[in-house]
Amino acid sequence: MPGPVVLATHALCKRYRGRTVVDRVSIAVERGDVYGFLGPNGAGKSTTLRMLLGLVRPTGGRVELFGRGLADRRVLARVGAIVEAPALYTYLTGADNLRMLADLGGGAPAARQVEVLERVGLRDRAGDPVRIYSHGMKQRLAIAAALLPRPELIILDEPTNGLDPMGIRDMRALVRSLADDDGITVVLSSHLLAEVEAVCNRATILARGRTRWEGDVAELLAERRRVRIRARPAEAAARALAGAGAVREVEPGLFHVTGALVAPAELVDRLVAAGVKVDEIVAEAPTLEEVFVSLVGAGEAS
Amino acid sequence: MRGFWRVLRWELFKLYRRPASYLGFVLALVFCVAVLIGFGWSDLKGKEVMGLKLDRSVYLNGPFYANFVLNVGFFAILPLLSATLAGGQLAGEARDGTLRAMLLRPPSRVTIYLAKAAATLLWTQLLITFLILLALLIGHVAYGGGGMLIYIWEYKRSGFWIIPSDQWPLMLVWASLGAGASLALVAGVALLLSTLTENPVAAHVGTLGAFFMSTVLQRLPDQLMGEGFKDLLPTSHMNFWHEAYRWYHPDGSTVDHARLWTDVAWTGGLAAVCFTAGLIVFVRRDITS
Numbered sequence: 001m002p003g004p005v006v007l008a009t010h011a012l013c014k015r016y017r018g019r020t021v022v023d024r025v026s027i028a029v030e031r032g033d034v035y036g037f038l039g040p041n042g043a044g045k046s047t048t049l050r051m052l053l054g055l056v057r058p059t060g061g062r063v064e065l066f067g068r069g070l071a072d073r074r075v076l077a078r079v080g081a082i083v084e085a086p087a088l089y090t091y092l093t094g095a096d097n098l099r100m101l102a103d104l105g106g107g108a109p110a111a112r113q114v115e116v117l118e119r120v121g122l123r124d125r126a127g128d129p130v131r132i133y134s135h136g137m138k139q140r141l142a143i144a145a146a147l148l149p150r151p152e153l154i155i156l157d158e159p160t161n162g163l164d165p166m167g168i169r170d171m172r173a174l175v176r177s178l179a180d181d182d183g184i185t186v187v188l189s190s191h192l193l194a195e196v197e198a199v200c201n202r203a204t205i206l207a208r209g210r211t212r213w214e215g216d217v218a219e220l221l222a223e224r225r226r227v228r229i230r231a232r233p234a235e236a237a238a239r240a241l242a243g244a245g246a247v248r249e250v251e252p253g254l255f256h257v258t259g260a261l262v263a264p265a266e267l268v269d270r271l272v273a274a275g276v277k278v279d280e281i282v283a284e285a286p287t288l289e290e291v292f293v294s295l296v297g298a299g300e301a302s
Numbered sequence: 303m304r305g306f307w308r309v310l311r312w313e314l315f316k317l318y319r320r321p322a323s324y325l326g327f328v329l330a331l332v333f334c335v336a337v338l339i340g341f342g343w344s345d346l347k348g349k350e351v352m353g354l355k356l357d358r359s360v361y362l363n364g365p366f367y368a369n370f371v372l373n374v375g376f377f378a379i380l381p382l383l384s385a386t387l388a389g390g391q392l393a394g395e396a397r398d399g400t401l402r403a404m405l406l407r408p409p410s411r412v413t414i415y416l417a418k419a420a421a422t423l424l425w426t427q428l429l430i431t432f433l434i435l436l437a438l439l440i441g442h443v444a445y446g447g448g449g450m451l452i453y454i455w456e457y458k459r460s461g462f463w464i465i466p467s468d469q470w471p472l473m474l475v476w477a478s479l480g481a482g483a484s485l486a487l488v489a490g491v492a493l494l495l496s497t498l499t500e501n502p503v504a505a506h507v508g509t510l511g512a513f514f515m516s517t518v519l520q521r522l523p524d525q526l527m528g529e530g531f532k533d534l535l536p537t538s539h540m541n542f543w544h545e546a547y548r549w550y551h552p553d554g555s556t557v558d559h560a561r562l563w564t565d566v567a568w569t570g571g572l573a574a575v576c577f578t579a580g581l582i583v584f585v586r587r588d589i590t591s
Contacts, residue, residue, distance in 0.1 A: 055402055055589040073408045081406050087399035091320050100312050104407035145403075 003031035006066060006153050006185045007052065013060030014047050014209075022047050023209040024061065029187055029202070031152075034179045036200035036217070037189035038292065044209040045189035046084065049157050052187070053081055065153070077106050080146030081155040085162070086138040090131035094122055094141050097130060098148060105149045116144040136167045143174065154178060156188040160195060168195075175199045193289040197221075207296045224291050227257040227264050230280040231271055240274035241267065253279075305409045306417055313421035322390070323425065326383040330433040333379050334440050337371055365450035365470050367441030368434055372474075375433055376481055381513050384426045384485045388492035389505030391418045392584065396500040396591045411585045419577055422489050427482040434478050450474075452547045465550045473546050480543025487536055487569050488513055490576030497583040500591050513537065539568035 007029040014022040022044040029035045037045040050056035052063055054070040065075040088097050095113070102108035117123040120140035130138065139162075146154055159175065160168040176199055178184040190196055196203050197217065205213040213220065227245075231237035234253040241247045244267055245257045257267065264283045271278050317323045341362065392415075395401035404414055450470035452463050465473060491512060495505035516537040519527055532538050542565035548556045 050589065053406055055405055057586065057588060073410055076406060076408045079406070083402055083406070085399060087401075087403035089316060089319075089400055090398075092316070096315075096319070100315070101403065101407060103308060103312065104404065104409055106408060 003033075005029065005064075006031050006033075007035075007187060008064045009048075009052070009061060010064075011061035012048065012051060012058050012063065014044070014051060014056060015059045021209050022051070022058075025204070025206070025209075025211055026061075027204055027211075027214060029153075029185060031185055032179065032183060033202050034175060034186045034188070034200045036196035036203035037187070037206060038193065038196045038203050039189075039191065039206035040296070041191055042208075043191075043206040045191075045206055046157055047209075048206070049083060049155055049187070049189055052155060053079070053083065055083065077149055078152045079155065080149060080151035080153070081157075082139075082142045082146055082159065083155075083157045086142030088130045088138055088141060088145075091129060093127050093129055094133070094144075095126040097141065098126075098145055101145045102148050108148050112148065112150075116147045119147065120144045135162050136164065139163060139167070139171070147178075151184060153185045153187065156186065158190060159188055160190070160192065172199050193287065193292050197287065205292060205295055212295045220291060221285065223259050224294075225258070226284045227267060228280070228282045228284055229255045229257065229267065229271070229278065231255070231276045231278045233276065236274050237271060237276045240270045240276055244270065305413045306420075309404075309409050309413055309417035310420050313417050314424065317387075317421060317425050323387070326379075326387070326429045327432055329379055329383065330375075330429065330436060333375060334371055334433070334437050337367070337374070337437075338440060338444060341367070361451040361453075361464075363445045363448040363450075364438055364441030364443075365448065365465075365467070365474070367445060368437035368474065369450055369452075369470075369477075371437035371441075372430075372434055372477065372481065376484075377517060380426075380430065380433070380481070380485055381488045382510060383429055384422075384488045385492040385506050385509035385513070386502075387425055388419075388422045388489040389496050389509060390502040391422055391493060392496040393499050393505045394496075394502040396589065397502065399591055402589050402591065405589060412581065415581050415584050419489070419493055419580075422493065423482070423486055426485050426489060427479070430478050430482050430485075434474060463551055465547065469550045473549060476546040476549075477543050480546055484540045484543055484569055487540060487573040487576070490573040490580070494576045494580035494583070497580045497587060536569070536572055539565040542566050542569060 005028045007027075009025055009027050011024045011026055012022055013020065013024055025044070025048055027035070037048060039045050047056055051058050052065070054063075054073075054076070063070055066078060068075050070076075088094075089100075092100070094117070098113050098117070102113060114123060117126050120143050122137060122140055122144060125133070125137065130141065133141065139159075146156075156175070160171050163171060172195065175186055175188065179186050186199075188196075188200070200217055202215065203213075203217050203220075204211055229237070229241070230253055232253050234249065237253070237255065238247070238249060241255055241257060245259045248256045248258075250256055264281055268278055268281060392401065395404070405411065409417075447467060449464040449466050450473075452465060488509060492505050492509040495508045496502065499505055513536075516535045520532050520535045520537045524532075542562055545557050545562045548558070
């Protein structure tokens, strides 16, 4: 059963000097979702996220956070966000950055500030000026700042950009933990398909500002799952496979069954029962990357 | 309103903690020392201007030195510092990305803009106060105390006069507050330009360019530049704070109230236009940095 909608856009548009960069994007993010905006560079992901947060004014459509428009700025107290690179005052200490952002958000007790610093592993370095932090530490401090107000929704723009492999792994684990352990709804943008596949349950695929696909990531991959079968005689095999899904004979005796309605073992049973000899059967799970390319087109995807 | 004070407090805290904020104080010290050295090399003994014998023992003391520093500094370094400070407020934070961090919190853009404007004006006033106090300290140590000689060029028809030592401190306070209010126009222009760009240097250079252009045109002889045109130049009206010195005169107050309020209205009106235009731009602007 779907949860309440935390974030919704309705035909969101943005035009810059006559050029449409976001074109009628409508989404609904439900409580508990880890929702991905996926698309190549220039697809309109960052602009969309900025519109969700009120940094960029839509030229059409509207945004609703927790059922309210952005004119009510109080809704932002329930949102944590990191847009592009971590935005921190480098001449202030990590603790001062947190104190300021906490205070601007309506205040957070000192104990909460210590708690989030501990969670991101920066408690011992909180008194150091941010200018001496590494990129990964800055990213972690930005996450601490985003977590500070105990947000119900976190919006992350390309959260693993610039991180080393260990940092990427930690970030993905953190995103999953925010959703699974803290019940926080997460919206993130990424041009990394593996990232969206690894952490998101729902996603929108954007290309040239338009939604190419929106929905459940697992369902999308299941729909595109393919079973490759080599069997003979081909005519009898084709008859046996009829109705098992979308069947395409790519060469005589070689069939691709996509959106299979039955399990591979059952396909084998059907073929054997029809007196067909099965030479090969392989269940192929496509990666999101393959699905993405098929939806967006190789040229745009690159 | 509570949100405004909260943001203002943090804006002042950021200025207090940012090393670049102290450049103005260092420049103020350098300027005071440069004037001190210049005075040391001057040789006016025996010369006479407008009936006043320019004997150093008559005029050169702490109050004169402080007043001189304020008057010359008002055109030499204070606009530069005010423009640098205001120019960095929005453009600098937009360039660094920290502006969007602020805008992701509940305070509105109006609140943030007003708090930044107020912090700029307060810090500018702090700089002026520092400059005067430093000049008074240096001047008293170097030349001693006494009455303050008023020599302002635009009052040349009134000649020179000396404000007694029990009178000039209050007048210097009013003059410094007036100078701060006058520099609000420079800050307003810089803040407006700061909303239009993500490059603080562009806002800074644009403001100073406009200021110095207006100053140069205003100072050209009337034969070259008509008085009617000069009246339209902002810098023609920014010296209203000089009237503070005319509250005391040996023959009684000579304050030109008509001129004072005309200039206050011009400077205040232009500053208000700049601040308001900046606010409108900022509220409507897309933050893409």
